[in-house]
Amino acid sequence: MPPGYKHGDTPKKAMVRGTISYLESQGLPVNKSAIFRHFDLSRSQGYAALSVPASKRNDPEWEETRGRPSKISDEDQKKMEGVLWDDAYDNVNLNWSGLAKEAGVQMECNARTLHRTMGTLSYRRCLSCARTWTHKKLREKRTEYVRKMLETYQPQDWRFVRFSAELHFGFGLDGKIRLLPRAGEKFCPSCSPLDEANWPRDVKRVHTWVAVGYNFKSEPVFYEESTSPNCAGIMTMPEYRDKVLVKAVKPWLTNPGPRAFIIEEDTDSFAHGSASKVNLVQQWKEDNGVRCHFNCGESPDLSPLDSLWPPRKQWTLAEAPKDWEDETLQQVVRDVWAGLDQERINMWVDFMPQRLRQVLDTEGTFVSW
Numbered sequence: 001m002p003p004g005y006k007h008g009d010t011p012k013k014a015m016v017r018g019t020i021s022y023l024e025s026q027g028l029p030v031n032k033s034a035i036f037r038h039f040d041l042s043r044s045q046g047y048a049a050l051s052v053p054a055s056k057r058n059d060p061e062w063e064e065t066r067g068r069p070s071k072i073s074d075e076d077q078k079k080m081e082g083v084l085w086d087d088a089y090d091n092v093n094l095n096w097s098g099l100a101k102e103a104g105v106q107m108e109c110n111a112r113t114l115h116r117t118m119g120t121l122s123y124r125r126c127l128s129c130a131r132t133w134t135h136k137k138l139r140e141k142r143t144e145y146v147r148k149m150l151e152t153y154q155p156q157d158w159r160f161v162r163f164s165a166e167l168h169f170g171f172g173l174d175g176k177i178r179l180l181p182r183a184g185e186k187f188c189p190s191c192s193p194l195d196e197a198n199w200p201r202d203v204k205r206v207h208t209w210v211a212v213g214y215n216f217k218s219e220p221v222f223y224e225e226s227t228s229p230n231c232a233g234i235m236t237m238p239e240y241r242d243k244v245l246v247k248a249v250k251p252w253l254t255n256p257g258p259r260a261f262i263i264e265e266d267t268d269s270f271a272h273g274s275a276s277k278v279n280l281v282q283q284w285k286e287d288n289g290v291r292c293h294f295n296c297g298e299s300p301d302l303s304p305l306d307s308l309w310p311p312r313k314q315w316t317l318a319e320a321p322k323d324w325e326d327e328t329l330q331q332v333v334r335d336v337w338a339g340l341d342q343e344r345i346n347m348w349v350d351f352m353p354q355r356l357r358q359v360l361d362t363e364g365t366f367v368s369w
Helices: 010-025 032-038 043-050 074-084 096-103 111-118 136-152 155-160 237-254 280-287 326-338 342-350 352-361
Strands: 123-126 132-134 161-171 176-179 204-213 262-265 292-294 314-316
Touching: 010 032, 010 043, 032 043, 074 096, 074 111, 096 111, 132 136, 136 352, 155 161, 155 342, 155 352, 161 326, 204 237, 204 326, 204 342, 237 280, 342 352
Parallel strands: 161 262, 262 292
Antiparallel strands: 123 132, 161 176, 161 204, 176 314
16 A cells, blocks of 8 residues: 555545535536645545446346355255144144244244244145145144134125235336235245246345235235335334324225124134234224125135235236336235236125135145135
8 A cells, every 4th residue: 555545434425425416416617637636545445436337136036145045954954844744643743843843843942943944834725726734733723713703704795805914015026926825825846846946036125015805806905115036015003093094994994884784803823813802903994884704714725815816926927117116016915906806806706605614624735825
């Protein structure tokens, strides 16, 4: 390093850029060498200050390679997934440590880490074929839920139910789009070699709340501003009350008749207030006379919002988005939502009693797509 060399600090570099930007905006002559000397920067430092590298995070083709390696290797995950898809374990009450033991995996992390990595221990539903696996405890819970629903609602009552949920859309390159799967929705060992099983990554994500029913389809409610692929789109109770219940559901209450609608909410979503009987969401629904019930947790086969999409919950748009702006992506989601056939929704609703009886007849197992 030459004698007397000084690093150009960040404030000076910023002032150089600001000065040149101002002069150019006013149409005034720009003497860059003089500006560099004024801020005590060498020629190379000055031009380096003008060349600000763009963040790689804004490049859709850039992929993060830093970070700690996963505590659970891909090979160990495959071994444990193999156990969960094995019919021999249908009547075994597995827990996370038991799953690792049965798979022959040396467990070097706690159960919570396994849970985050594997998603859920309660069920598996293949995104490609009709194969499913249901944990014994979940089958018992589903059987109890179905009995209650069959006692509560007559077949015609389901036409008053509006099924609601948050949907999370992931955008890939070249016009590819997917609906993010539920925790137990994966590709079974037989379907894992398919190209569709290797979704590279989401470039952007859009999070929305929607509802459907017989001859009914709501407008999407975009409750999350961030479209970052790292955003999980988890809604809070105040957001659910203010953005969904107040703005979207409350206008439905003006419909005449005491049986205008019954809203079915996702019990797996904390924001919907299923975890307790006293909270601000439950209070709002009670104050406004909203008739509702919660769905059966970890049971995507009992919701049209998880069952009426294309196979594998992914497809390719006829025309890729022209840019990655929020408004553009939201419009794509609106178009996709508008394309969901109302007749198929109506048919699904009318077959709800049969689906419930099928769950009961098979002692709680999943109903195929």
